[in-house]
Amino acid sequence: MRGVILIILATCLAFSSSDSSCGLRAPIIIPTYELPSANWLTGIQCRTRNRALEATCDPTIVREQAVQMICDENVGPYNLAQVCDIFDYLQTNWGYVSDPYRSEFFATAEESLHHFRGDCDDFSIALATCIRAVGGLTRIVAAYDFEGGHAYTQVCLGSTNLLEVERYLHARFPENGSNFEYCVQVDSWGNRWLNLDSRHRSPGGPLAKSSHGYQFILGHPEYCLDLGD
Numbered sequence: 001m002r003g004v005i006l007i008i009l010a011t012c013l014a015f016s017s018s019d020s021s022c023g024l025r026a027p028i029i030i031p032t033y034e035l036p037s038a039n040w041l042t043g044i045q046c047r048t049r050n051r052a053l054e055a056t057c058d059p060t061i062v063r064e065q066a067v068q069m070i071c072d073e074n075v076g077p078y079n080l081a082q083v084c085d086i087f088d089y090l091q092t093n094w095g096y097v098s099d100p101y102r103s104e105f106f107a108t109a110e111e112s113l114h115h116f117r118g119d120c121d122d123f124s125i126a127l128a129t130c131i132r133a134v135g136g137l138t139r140i141v142a143a144y145d146f147e148g149g150h151a152y153t154q155v156c157l158g159s160t161n162l163l164e165v166e167r168y169l170h171a172r173f174p175e176n177g178s179n180f181e182y183c184v185q186v187d188s189w190g191n192r193w194l195n196l197d198s199r200h201r202s203p204g205g206p207l208a209k210s211s212h213g214y215q216f217i218l219g220h221p222e223y224c225l226d227l228g229d
Helices: 044-054 059-068 080-093 109-115 120-133 162-172
Strands: 005-009 138-145 148-158 182-186 192-196 212-217 224-226
Touching: 044 212, 059 109, 059 120, 080 120, 080 162, 080 192, 109 120, 120 138, 120 148, 162 182, 162 192
Parallel strands: none
Antiparallel strands: 005 182, 138 148, 138 212, 148 192, 182 192, 212 224
């Protein structure tokens, strides 16, 4: 089974937090993820898109900037707080600018971090690459329906306890409200993927509506899932 199972975290758990978004508690360390040996390449279009996307996402070039986005309280082994720090930084500083007229343009992460401008795929590339630069596994989803297309990032949480993830996100983003449902997808091998969409003010926003699309796991060009029609 190559599909994904959508799970919604709806439980509200009491959690004490400080006034700062940094240093709420000991950061949640994200365990090692697992990927299968089978490959997901399903067609010439998917392979071509994957190569074009990989070329924009070199984590070594943006590592210095990515590291500087992390709060002092959250330094250490790669953890969920660092993911949130990077997401917050880009959300706060980003300005939306459309692609050139009648052109699908993918800015590199390096280009986007120079001026912090671009559309949804530029934001997704920059976000996914920065998280990758500090130790994370990310994928970019290109989703389409009759209204057009949208791109967003997802970060792999591996086998991280989802109740711990929810506690942290509720504490860090109280403006979402205690009943906010954080969106996580589970793949066929049990890895949890937290949604990171520029349209939402925090990690865990809802999935974009779509009828078809693609998933690209960065750093693994052999993995490209055609989500079908």
